[in-house]
Amino acid sequence: MNAPDTSEPLPPVEPTPDCRVTHIVKNQARAATGFNAFDGDAVLAAAIEREAPWAAGRCSALGSLAGEEDVQELARLANQNPPQLKTHDRYGNRIDWVEFHPAWHELMDLAWKHEVHSLAWSSAGPQPHFARAVLSYLWNQVEHGTGCPVGQAYAAYSGFKAEPALKIWAEKVRGTQYEFSRREVAQKSAVVIGFAMTEKQGGSDLRETQTTGVFSHASDYHGATALWYELSGHKWFCSLPQSDGFFTLAKVAGEITCFFLPRTLPDNTHNRFFIQRLKDKCGNRSNASSEIEYSGSLAIRVGAEGAGIREILSHAHLTRLDFAIGSAGLMRQALTLALNHTGTRKAFGVRLARQPMMANVLADMAVEVEAATLLALRVAKATDHIGSDEQETAFARVATPIAKFLNCSRAPAIAYEAVQCHGGNGFIEENPMARIYREAPLNSIWEGTANMMCMDVRRALMKDGNCRAALLAEFRSLRGFNRQFDAFIERLDPLLEGMLHDEFLARPACEALARAIQGVQLIRHSTDEVVRCFSETRLSSVSGISGSLLGTLGASIGKAQVDAIVDRAHVIH
Numbered sequence: 001m002n003a004p005d006t007s008e009p010l011p012p013v014e015p016t017p018d019c020r021v022t023h024i025v026k027n028q029a030r031a032a033t034g035f036n037a038f039d040g041d042a043v044l045a046a047a048i049e050r051e052a053p054w055a056a057g058r059c060s061a062l063g064s065l066a067g068e069e070d071v072q073e074l075a076r077l078a079n080q081n082p083p084q085l086k087t088h089d090r091y092g093n094r095i096d097w098v099e100f101h102p103a104w105h106e107l108m109d110l111a112w113k114h115e116v117h118s119l120a121w122s123s124a125g126p127q128p129h130f131a132r133a134v135l136s137y138l139w140n141q142v143e144h145g146t147g148c149p150v151g152q153a154y155a156a157y158s159g160f161k162a163e164p165a166l167k168i169w170a171e172k173v174r175g176t177q178y179e180f181s182r183r184e185v186a187q188k189s190a191v192v193i194g195f196a197m198t199e200k201q202g203g204s205d206l207r208e209t210q211t212t213g214v215f216s217h218a219s220d221y222h223g224a225t226a227l228w229y230e231l232s233g234h235k236w237f238c239s240l241p242q243s244d245g246f247f248t249l250a251k252v253a254g255e256i257t258c259f260f261l262p263r264t265l266p267d268n269t270h271n272r273f274f275i276q277r278l279k280d281k282c283g284n285r286s287n288a289s290s291e292i293e294y295s296g297s298l299a300i301r302v303g304a305e306g307a308g309i310r311e312i313l314s315h316a317h318l319t320r321l322d323f324a325i326g327s328a329g330l331m332r333q334a335l336t337l338a339l340n341h342t343g344t345r346k347a348f349g350v351r352l353a354r355q356p357m358m359a360n361v362l363a364d365m366a367v368e369v370e371a372a373t374l375l376a377l378r379v380a381k382a383t384d385h386i387g388s389d390e391q392e393t394a395f396a397r398v399a400t401p402i403a404k405f406l407n408c409s410r411a412p413a414i415a416y417e418a419v420q421c422h423g424g425n426g427f428i429e430e431n432p433m434a435r436i437y438r439e440a441p442l443n444s445i446w447e448g449t450a451n452m453m454c455m456d457v458r459r460a461l462m463k464d465g466n467c468r469a470a471l472l473a474e475f476r477s478l479r480g481f482n483r484q485f486d487a488f489i490e491r492l493d494p495l496l497e498g499m500l501h502d503e504f505l506a507r508p509a510c511e512a513l514a515r516a517i518q519g520v521q522l523i524r525h526s527t528d529e530v531v532r533c534f535s536e537t538r539l540s541s542v543s544g545i546s547g548s549l550l551g552t553l554g555a556s557i558g559k560a561q562v563d564a565i566v567d568r569a570h571v572i573h
Contacts, residue, residue, distance in 0.1 A: 027345060027346050028345065028425075029340060029341040029342075029344045029345040029422075029425070030340070030344045031069070032067070032336065032337055032340040032341075032432075032572060033067055033068070033069040033072065034067055034069075034572075035066075035067035035336075035571055035572040035573075036060060036063045036064045036066075036067055036571075037063040037064075037066035037067060037138055037141050037332075037333075037336070037571055038059045038060050038062065038063025038064075038134075038138055039060055039063055039064075040063075040570070040571035040572065040573065041063075041332070041571050042568055043370050043373055043374070043525075043526075044059070044134060044137065044138075044373065046525065047130075047134065047373075047374070047377055047525070048131070048134055050525070051126075051127045051130045051131075051377075051381060052125060052126060052127040052128075052130050052131040052134075054123075054125040054126070054131075055119070055123075055125060055131035055134065055135075058114070058115070058119070058131070058135065059131070059134050059135065059138065061114065062114045062116070062135055062138045062139065062142075063138050065110060065114075065138075065142050066138060066141040066142050066333070067572075071107075071110070071142060072432065073103075074103040074106050074107050074143070075103075075107065075142060075143040075286075075432070075435075076430075076432070076435075077101055077103035078100075078101055078103040078104045078107055078143060078145060078146075078286035079143075079145065079285045079286045079435055080101075080285075080429070081101035081103070082101075082285045082286060082288075083098045083099060083100050083101075083104070083242075083278065083286075083287070083288040084098070084099045084278075085097075085098055085275055085277065085278045085288075085290070086098070086099055087275065094274070096241075096270075096273060096274055096275045097182075097242065098241055098242040098275070098278070098288045098290075100180075100242075100286075100288075101286075103286075104145075104146070104286055105178070105180055107142070107143050107146045107286075108146055108149065108178045108180075108192075109178045110142075111139055111142075111146055111149075111150050111178075112175070112176050112177065112178035112190060113176055113177075113178075114135065114139075115132075115135065115176055116132070116135045116136055116139045116150045116154075117149075117150045117151075117153035117154050117173075118132075118153065118154070118157075118173070118174040118175075118176065119131055119132040119135055120132035120154060120157075121154075121157045121174050122174050126384075127381065127384050128384065129321075129380050129381075129383040129384045130377060130380045130381050130383075130384055132154065132380075133321070133322075133325045133376065133377055133380035134377070136150065136151065136154075136322055136325045136326060136329065137325050137326075137328060137329040137332070137373070137376070137377075138329065139329070140325070140326040140327075140328075140329030140330050140333070141329050141330075141332060141333040141336070143286065144283075144284065144286075144326070144330065144435075144436075144439045144442075145284050145285065145286030145287035146286065146287070147322075147326050148239055148240065148284070148287050148446075149192050149193075149240050149243070149287075150322075151318075151319055151322035151323070151326065152193050152194065152195055152239060152240065152319065153173050153191075153192065153193050154318060154319075154322060155315045155316075155318035155319045155322065156169075156173055156193040156247065156315065157170060157173050157174065158314055158315055158318060159247060159258075159260070159302060159311070159312075159314065159315050160173060160260075162303075163260075163300075163302050163303070164224040164225075165221050165222075165224045165225060165226035165227070165300055166260060166300065166302070167222070167223070167224060168185055168186060168221075168222040168223075169185060169191065169193075169245065169260070172185055172188060172189070172190060172191045172244075173190070173191055173193060174190075175188070175189045175190025175191065176190060177189040177190050178190055178192075180242070182263065182264055182270065183264065184262075184264045184265070184266065184268050185222075185244060185245070185262065185264070186222060186266075188244065191243075191244040191245065192240060192242070192243045192244055193240070193243055193244065193245055193246070193247070194238060194239050194240035194241060194242075194243035194245070194246040194247075195238075195239050195240075195246065195247050195248070195315075195319075196235040196237070196238035196239070196246050196247070196248040196261075196292060197209075197235070197237075197247075197248065197249055197312065198235065198236050198237040199211065199233070199234065199235060199236050200234065200236045204448060204449065204452050206249060206256065206308075206309055206312070207256065207309070209233075209249050209250065209251055209256050209308075210233055210234075210251070211231060211232065211233025211234070211235070211248070211249065211250040211251065211294060212231070212232055212233060212250055212251050212252070213229040213230065213231050213250035213251065213252045213257060213259060213299070213301075214229060214230050214252070215227070215228075215229050215252075216228045216229055216230045216298065221266065221300065222266075226300045227300065227301040228298050228299070228300060228301075229250070229252065229257075229259060229298070229299055229300075229301055230296045230297065230298060231248070231250050231259065231261065231294040231296075231297045231298075231299050232294055232295055232296060232297075233250060233293075233294050234276075234291065234292070234293050234294075235248065235291065235292050235293075235294075236291055237279070237289060237290075237291070238275075238289065238290045238291065238292045239287075239289055239446075240287070240288060240289075241273075241275050241278075241288055241289075241290040241292060242288060243263065244262065244263055244264070245260055245261060245262045245263060246260070246261045246263075246273075247259070247260055247302070247312065247315065248260075248261055248294075248299065249308045249309075249312065250294075250299075250308075252305045252306070253305070255305055255306030255308075256306065256308035256309055257301060257303075257304075257305045257306060257307070257308040258301070258302040258303050258307070258308040258311035258312055259299035259300060259301055259302060259308075260299060260300045260302050261273065261294075261297060261298070261299035261300075262298075262299075262300075265298060271297055271298055272294065272295050272296050272297040272298070273292060273294070273297055274292060274293040274294075274295065275290050275291075275292055276290070276291040276292060276293055277290065277291055278290050279291070281442075282438055283435070283438030283439040283440075283441070283442055284438075284439060284442050285435075285438075316447060316448075317383075317396070317397075317400055318383075319446075319447045320400050320401060320403075320404045320447050320448065320453075321376070321379055321380060321383060321400050321403070321404075323404050323407075323408055323443040323444075323446060323447055324375070324376045324379060324400070324403035324404045324407045324408065324443075325376045325377075325380065325407075326443055327372070327376075327404075327407040327408045327410075327411040327440075327443045327444075328369070328372040328373045328375070328376045328407050330411050330414075330415070330436060330439060330440060330443075331368070331369045331372055331407075331410065331411050331414040331415075332369055332373065333432075333436060334365075334414050334415050334417075334418035334433070334436050334440075335362075335365050335366060335369045335414065335418065335569060336571045336572065337418060337422070337426075337432065337433055337436075338362065338365065338417070338418040338421035338422065339353065339362060339566070339569060339570055339571070339572070340572050341421055341422050341425070341426075342358055342362065342421050343570070343572075352421070353566065356559070357551065358421070359559070359562050359563065359566060360551045360552070360553050360562065361417055361420070361421065361550055361551030362421070362562075362566045362569070363533065363553060363557070363561075363562040363563075363565040363566050364533075364537070364550045364551050364552070364553050365414055365417055365418070365550055365551075365569075366530075366565050366566060366568070366569035367530055367533050367534050367537070367538075367565060368410060368413075368414060368550065369414065369569070370522070370526060370530060370569070371515075371518040371521075371522060371534060371538070372406070372407045372410060372518075374518060374521035374522060374525060374526075375403050375406065375407060375514060375517055375518045375521065376403055376407060377521075378399070378403075378517060378520075378521050379396060379399045379400050379403045382395045382396035382399060383396050383400075390466065391466070391469075391470045391473060392470070394464065394466035394467045394469065394470040395467075395470035395471065395474060397460050397464065397467055398457055398460040398461060398467040398468075398470070398471060399471070399517060401448070401453040401454070401456040401457050401460075401510075402453070402457055402510055402513050402514050402517065403514065403517075404443075404444075404447070404448070404453050405450050405453035405454055405457070405510050405511075405514065406510070406511060406514035406515075407443075408443040408444035408450070409444055409450050411440045411441070411443065411444070412440040412441050412444075413549075413550060414440070414550070415433075415436050415437045415439075415440035416437070416440075417549075417550045417551065418433055418436070418437075419433050419434075419437050450507070451506075451507070453510070454506035454507050454509075454510045455503070455506065457506065457509075457510050457513070458499055458500065458503060458506050458509075461496070461499075461500060462500055468496070471513065471516075471517075474516075474517065474520055475489045475492075475516050475520065476489075477520070478519075478520055478523055478524070481523055482519070482523050482531065482535060484535040484536070484539045484540075485516075485519045485520075485523065485535060485539060487539075488512075488515070488516065488519065488539040489516060491541075492512050492513070492516060495508065495509045495512055496509055496513075515538050515539060518534070518538070519534065519535070519538070519539060522534050527564070527565075527568060529561045529564040529565050529568075530565055530568070532557075532561065533553065533557055533561060533562075533565060536554070536556050536557060537553060537554075537557070
């Protein structure tokens with residue numbers, strides 16, 4: 001067994017050029033970088049040209065960030081390294097602070113410099129809310145977690161400007177130099193604002209608020225008299241607990257009242273604001289949401305005692321608009337990534353995007369995204385005329401929850417199909433699609449779920465006849481332009497009547513209203529191919545599309561039409 005081996009050794013194998021090469025990448029999609037999410041978006045660029053051409057340069061500058069590899073890396077890092085709660089310092093002192101990865105702060109700095117939070121309030125150009133909506137749409141293609149503080153700062157200004165004691169906050173919330181610190185408001189050039197409304201027992205029903213407020217004193221606050229109350233209670237969801245101040249609700253003598261709570265008081269001491277824990281969310285990982293406790297915390301009353309819900313709803317209109325816009329932006333990002341992947345990767349020797357079923361899916365997604373974009377922008381346009389145009393004011397009142405309902409509900413479907421377009425490559429954390437997929441349901445939950453939005457639409461139509469009149473005027477303005485649209489509007493009226501008598505019909509009625517608003521905008525502003533596809537698939541009944549899933553365009557939609565729709569949707573060329 002141990003005898004020496006006397007056989008002749010085998011001759012060495014002569015290596016071939018590829019002998020030691022075990023991994024050659026020949027068919028992977030190119031990286032989605034080096035593009036401008038505004039300049040390359042035919043729908044968005046045309047919308048700004050129509051309504052706010054003065055903002056085109058700003059939009060282009062922000063659009064370039066979405067395609068920058070370094071900025072995409074910031075988004076990845078901010079979500080890979082979520083915020084950390086620090087309740088105490090190393091000496092045992094309570095600090096209630098949140099630490100973020102540097103990438104978060106870089107993103108916040110970019111958003112503030114580009115006025116994503118403030119353009120509506122700082123610009124003298126026409127249609128500033130419309131222009132700001134486009135910025136928000138673009139920012140939601142950069143990073144979604146930072147979209148929360150951006151949107152809350154945007155909405156907060158409306159609450160500050162009507163309250164003399166908060167004049168300094170109205171000034172600072174429009175600042176463009178982001179600062180992460182505990183300094184008092186007078187010492188800062190810009191501030192971040194949080195909202196803390198929801199409690200354990202009530203959820204969306206703010207009437208169940210159990211936090212209480214007791215009058216403490218009146219004093220000068222940066223040149224105006226502030227009415228200070230002591231608050232005690234818990235909040236189950238507090239967005240951005242690291243903020244400089246918070247809008248919140250509490251009961252005063254049993255009546256719900258609105259308050260603003262600064263984190264740092266005028267004497268530079270820290271308010272009694274205790275962070276119990278951060279929420280471990282399935283998405284929105286870069287952003288901090290928390291449970292908090294008030295215990296004799298000092299807050300300034302906003303509006304009259306007992307008028308808290310009405311006061312906070314004035315902010316809610318803007319946050320709901322921003323969620324409708326944000327979901328449309330998320331859908332656009334998902335579509336952009338799907339188009340890039342399928343357009344640069346082959347299957348069975350052909351580009352994925354040219355495979356018949358994939359073309360069906362991409363075209364269906366493109367129509368849905370364009371319709372969602374125009375729906376959100378139509379509401380932003382109406383918002384620019386609140387208070388100055390009775391019909392547009394009524395339209396904004398009812399169309400805002402309609403847009404939030406549909407756009408936020410459709411975002412998960414678009415994200416799901418975009419993951420399908422990527423296959424396994426879309427289901428790994430290195431790919432931004434995984435982040436988008438987790439993020440997609442969030443906007444439908446914050447600031448009122450789908451059912452809450454439909455209840456609000458129904459309530460508006462029942463209480464204010466001007467809301468229904470404004471919708472009908474919108475629809476009738478295009479009578480005779482599209483046969484299928486006309487037939488859809490005729491079928492819509494009985495559904496609306498049914499909804500007013502029975503809440504059970506609120507969701508199909510709201511979807512039908514959303515599709516009608518989308519139809520008006522597409523007929524006015526889109527191509528024949530898109531309008532025909534939308535009419536055949538979204539207006540064939542008073543609710544729903546051609547199939548229960550995207551990619552179910554029927555035989556009436558020709559291949560040439562599909563190709564034209566997909567080509568129009570491309571941002572990366």
